[in-house]
Amino acid sequence: MTATTRALPDLVGGADTHADTIHVAAIDRLGQDLGDTEFPTTAAGYEAALAFLSALGTVTVLGVEGSSSYGAGLAHAARSAGIEVREVTRPDRAHRRRRGKSDSIDAYEAARATLSGRADAAAKLQRIEAIRALHNSRRSAVKAGTAAMNQIHQMLTNSPDTVRERYRRLAGKALVNALAGSRPAVCSDPVARAVLTALKALAKRHQFLSGQAEELARQLRELTRVANPHLLSLRGVGSNTAAALLITAGANPSRLHSESSFAALCGAAPVPASSGRTTRHRLSRGGDRRANHALHTIALVRMSNDARTRDYVNAQRHKGRNDPEILRMLKRAIAREVFRSLTRDLAPPQLADLRPLRQSKNITLTAAAAAMHTYITKITRTEKGTFPDYDLAQRYRTWLQAA
Structure with missing residues (x-):
């Protein structure tokens, strides 16, 4: 009779990362310690760390502290090996005073935070x-x-x-x-x-x-x-503001579960500021200030260049609202649009048909620009998709089809 091979258990890994070393630890599904050790922050070190964890069992998920800084290399190696990686935040000071601090303790704590669900955010993407x-x-x-x-x-x-x-x-x-x-x-x-x-x-x-x-x-x-090509198709969103919003979303994936949480993250959630007979809200002073600045920039661009936004602003002014209140409302609406673009994997409007459609009707760029009341360079950039104006593209396509 041949001896049966004992199956290795499923385990959860944790990693405490530093500039020159990483300390990895493993626990089973019951939270019992299985082993820990230290490795250098090199490609060979990452491979050895994953091999160490795999020798203890089947790694289902790995919690990494600092997945976008010192732990970026380990997180990338783990993802390449098909292991799910979670972002682990630093424990609060009260917890560290109770448990003490060492690389081994922090690695086990990262694993336990992942097992318990406290570390539920996906690791930041490179x-x-x-x-x-x-x-x-x-x-x-x-x-x-x-x-x-x-x-x-x-x-x-x-x-x-x-x-x-x-x-x-x-x-x-x-x-x-x-x-x-x-x-x-x-x-x-x-x-x-x-x-x-x-x-x-x-x-x-x-x-x-x-x-x-x-x-x-x-x-x-x-x-x-x-x-996110769709994000750039939103009115007033350029590469700089899109980058700021993508950074905020990528650094805080656990806070993208609803429109309101994303608005709060960007400092665009309404804050009550009522007193007596006055009922109003003010701008939030919290959240990620770069994301808030990106929303502010988009709102200003729309107020100056978008006819629908100008009509909305004028209507709100007639109701007695001042500019800070109107900006708050615009930023909250823009945050709603951005949230949908970030979470729904939407496709941007197509532009590839514009140039062939114009050429098929023998319309010159000069004639197209004159009909659209814009510059030739703007028509060219929209056709090529380098700096497209998607509102112009919609009007341009309608005009070309009717020409």
Whole structure:
């Protein structure tokens, strides 16, 4: 008679992650400790960690603390191996005072949080982290470029007359290009030469940062289009605002279970501010401020460019509501649209038929732009889908079909 092989139990894994090491632990379905050990944060270390857990049983789920930072490599390796990965938040201080702290304790605690359901959020995807990296890098480039431009204007104000009079009538890109192409060495006055040298350095810095921001914005636009093309089709949503909303949603997947929770996450939920005979709500001051700023930007774009939004704003003003109240209502409505786009995997409107339809009827871009009361470049970008205007696309298609 041959001996039967004992089946390995199902287990839940946990990982405490650091810059150079990861500590993994395993527990069974009853919460009993099965084993733990430490591995380096290398590809071989991640493979060895998963092999260690698999030797103890069948890994059903792995809880990782810091799945978007120190634990990103382990989370990616686990997903590639077909293991479900959960995001584990850091235990509160009161719990740590009771249980103590060590890498082994934290790894077991990550596993128990996953088993109990306290860690129920999916691990953050590397695609969202890529968007976060590009978004943050672009923001810093734009901020540094603005600081350089402010320095240029301040320095020109205090510069010698020969320098100030030469450049005072220029502004924006023309000023930067003129300063970047200047020749400080020809100035006979040493003070003017030094100031112009500094201005030239600032102008070249601004040019470099502007080019860097444009390249990062291009890459960010491609990633956001892949991540959620429908989000970019919403009125007033650009690659920058879409990136901010995708980052907020990707970092907080457990808070996307309803429209109201997402609105609260973005600081767009109504907060009661009534007193006496006055019944009103105010803007929320909580939530993710970058997501709130993205909703604010979208609302401002719609207020200036969208006819339906302008009509709505005028109607609310006639009812006696002020601009902050109207903005709050707009942001809440936009949050509802964004939530549907983030959670329903909607397809964006199709644009590929516009160019063939126009060419089949021998209509030039000039004639199309004149009929749509817009620029040729806007028609071209909408046809190609590079910077599409989806409202224009709908009107454009209707006009082409009737032409």
